[in-house]
Amino acid sequence: MQILIKGARVLDPGNIDVNKDILIKDHLIETLLDPDDKSIPIDIEIIDARGMIIVPGLIDIHVHLREPGAEYKETIETGVMAAARGGFTAVCSMPNTHPVNDNSQVTRFIINRSHELGLTKVYPAGAITQGSMGTALAEIYDMKQAGIVAVTDDGKPVENSNVMRRALEYCKGLNIPVFVHAEDPGIADEGSMNEGPSATFWGLKGIPNAAESIMVVRDIALSELTGGHVHFCHISTKESVEAIRQAKKRGVNITCETAPHYFTLTDEDVKDYNTNFKMNPPLRSEEDRLAVIQGLCDGTIDLIASDHAPHSVIEKDVEFDQAAFGIVGLETSLSLSLKLVQDGFLTMASLVNKMAKNPAKILKINNDIKHGNVADLTIIDPDDTYMINSETFLSKSKNTPFSGHMVTGSAFLTMVNGRVVYQRSQHF
Ligand SMILES: [Zn+2]
DSSP states (O other): OEEEEESOEEEETTTEEEEOEEEEETTEEEEEEOTTOOOOOSSOEEEEOTTOEEEEOEEEEEEOOOTTTOTTTOOHHHHHHHHHHTTEEEEEEOSOSSSOSOSHHHHHHHHHHHHHHTSSEEEEEEOSBGGGOSSSBOOHHHHHHHTOOEEEOTTSOOOOHHHHHHHHHHHHHHTOOEEEOOOOHHHHTTOOEESSHHHHHHTOOEEOTHHHHHHHHHHHHHHHHHOOOEEEOSOOOHHHHHHHHHHHHTTOSEEEEEOHHHHHOOGGGOOTTOGGGOOSSOOOOHHHHHHHHHHHHHTSSOEEOOOBOOOOHHHHSSOGGGSOOOOOOTTTHHHHHHHHHHTTSSOHHHHHIIIIIHHHHHHTOOOOOOTTSBOOEEEEEEEEEEEOOGGGOSSSOOOOSOTTOEEEEEEEEEEETTEEEEEOOOOO
């Protein structure tokens, strides 16, 4: 089986940026051809990608697929279908399923299921502690053997600093990163939105920025103590960005991500107790939003991940302070992030680093566009203007604050192992 992708700009930052056709053969990238090359076989499938940009497969390293245990919110199948539609060739799944992915049986289940589906690849993260309860370390070695690429108790912090220290020492030996959900639950104190004038206006209990930055500072210290790789999830505050910036200058072994909602919305967008604007960490102030963008621009923030967190109406159609935290993101992440390019904050190459190359580095995946590599590719249509409509989502859940938003740019085609797993037809 051979496929020729014609007419696009091929952009793999640090490697190539050319207008060439790509020949895919037997699931692999065979070669780049000049557009007028006459040596092409006749019995070949041609994908017309004029005006598009072919980039290394996008990777979302922070998604909740909910299976096993909460299949009414999302299954591995609907999750990877949503991922493929969003342009992602791989995702890293968080372990807070039921049961928790804290042992190799759950890890194998997730990997086997994703192999059966053959769509977007799933690289599971395992739990740091048993049941993500924060006390005893999980069976990290066994899970590593089974295929985990990171550990995290995401959804919760590891409150005990000594447990975190041991996890970092242990994972350093296994050469896997520890993903940190940075939150001090004491000071977060069951708040439901950002602490500030908006929370006061709506009469909701606030979560101060310090709830995040206290833990960021602690885990920078623990990374310095152990040399272990800390990756901070969903950074949302100016204090966290600054602490990470300074630590990186000292050469501390840390990386971090933010999510599109933190550079797109603020706590002033939280209105009328609409629970689709409730996530953890919460939407912050305008000052924080700008600090997150600055962090992306200067390289303090390594990458963009969606923190795709599907919930059904059962969890969301309730009082604001009772509602579950989290929004879906796989099908909006690329379009929202392309706005950073349109607004001149990032170059297209830099965005591709944040959504494909840097995530690959952290998960130790090679998604370079070069001869002999597996053809995991995303074709971006930079000019597609459309309105986000959650009713069209392939995800089982529709909890997004972005339904009705106009955006420009989307995934035109997603290819995994040389196979087209998504191709855009039209918007509804
Ligand atoms: Zn989290």
